[in-house]
Amino acid sequence: MKLIGLGTDKIGTTVLILLASVSFIIPLCNLVSPADSPLHFSAYTVSVLGKYLTFALLGLSLDLVWGYCGILALGQGAFFALGGYAMGMYLMRQIGTRGVYGDPLLPDFMVFLNWKELPWYWLGFDNFWFALLMVVLVPGVLAFVFGWLAFRSRVTGVYLSIITQALTYALLLAFFRNEMGFGGNNGLTDFKELLGFNIQSEALRALLLMISGVTLIAVFILCRWLVNTKLGRVVTAIRDQESRVRFLGYRVEMFKLWIFVFSAMIAGIAGALYVPQVGIINPSEFSPLNSLEIVIWVAIGGRGTLYGAIIGAVLVNYSKTVLTGLMPEIWLFTLGAVFVLVTVFLPDGLVGLMRRRLQESHS
């Protein structure tokens, strides 16, 4: 605990305990208790919670680059979607002959497009471990190339934010095209099974919730460790005074690059956990709006704290589920209003508010 600096941090510890209980108790209750017991959580609850946890992981990845390194990346959703597509491609290959057209090799949409053979970039995705590798590798390589070009040219601030938006928008347009071989605007769906489990089964849903929770906890602890190393302090220093860090002899662009790549990989993992739980991945995940929403989660939760991103992502998405159920048309207005209010009145987000309350109660 001391290693990651949690000993004195009440909010961080609380968030960890909550995460652990959600990811173990709820799936267990769901599986063990009979359907009419008060302890039983519906399959719907389980899959919605699992989805929130993947969003929390995505928020965490953004907080690392934005909250700690000061890179306002408005294209984080692109890495999430790429990780999701990698998982989706594996799930598509698992369908096999159970597709509408029953082709053992080609996914339905390729048969529909009259393609005769599998494109080369679909090869290997029938192997789960290969797909997992791609889940981190594809976002990582894209972030590396993009970051290499941007950070070395010392593109910073709002210019960088704009090109990250352009990046995700370009991918959105590309993935919409049928010729790309990713299912066009329908994306990838109709999944049947994951590692031999029926994708619709309650057991798998519960397991996915558990895996999402454990991954989130592990990544949270890893990030916690990272920001408490000397590298974490260099990165914080870059956020506050980039040029000064250069004059201390650090290659600023390399530090930014590796943080950016690491964060993109986390976003990719989040996407891969998201896809089997919602059962579809399509180009709308690349929408620039999605990436902006991630920023709002982190801002509302409180940036530069890691757990702020988790709290923000879960709360905002919970509100979204409730509000879009009640009055779908007002959701975006509410989100915008909350964002403005938080920025003006709570620059440190909800976590900042909690911390102040804690301090007051101590003094």
Add this chain to the structure above:
Amino acid sequence: MNIFAENLFGEVPKVSSGNLVVEGELDTRHGPILYLEDVSVSFDGFKALNHMSLYIDAGELRCMIGPNGAGKTTLMDVITGKTRPDTGTVFFGQTIDLLQIDEPAIAQAGICRKFQKPSVFDALTVFENLELALKADKRTWQTLFYRLNGEQRDRIDQIIETIGLTACNHQRAGILSHGQKQWLEIGMLLMQEPKVMLVDEPIAGMTHQEIERTAELLLSLQGQRSIVVVEHDMEFVRSIASKVTVLHEGSVLTEGTMDEVQNDPRVIQVYLGG
């Protein structure tokens, strides 16, 4: 350019030295540690530096004075790699061409700078500020797994004592007074164990006692390191300088002892207006 040849983990490239002796190693056997020859910089037609030539000896404590716009800060920008000159040569010792390497490489070669506006990291503690400055392997991977050893810890504690911040060791630098931040930045400079220290207006915002201590500190470093101080406060300059360079309109107007330059009619004209 060399700066494109570095490796992915932020390794600073070995400096190529043209046809001269050992690659990337500082060679000061032949006198000066810093050579600036015929350096010109212009911003939108304004000549910030105008064919300036300047030599700083190893171990020397040199003061730079001059009216606003004389080119003092631009000079420091050129030496540290922040600004590239339009013409001229800048060498560190005999072998290191400073125009071929970028800011981190220059800093690692041993030229460190204190900025006019105190530039410390507000979100980090005093100790952490010094830890970041500490001379070490500053590549990404090495930084990730960096652990201070006892000796380095002692060194940081020693510097904290020298700069009089022992009481604020674990406080955030953001809450320090202006004078304390100046001292912290001087401490960060010392942590880097530089061969050349460029110190831009070190005593702004300091009390009388702090100014005296700054003068003592700079004098005590004389001989071990070359120090270039830019300062407006003539009394302070008089108290530390053996040699003063007067800059005017981007070139060296005159050099000499404080008495010599103060009695130089050209200097009087520049300062009092003619």
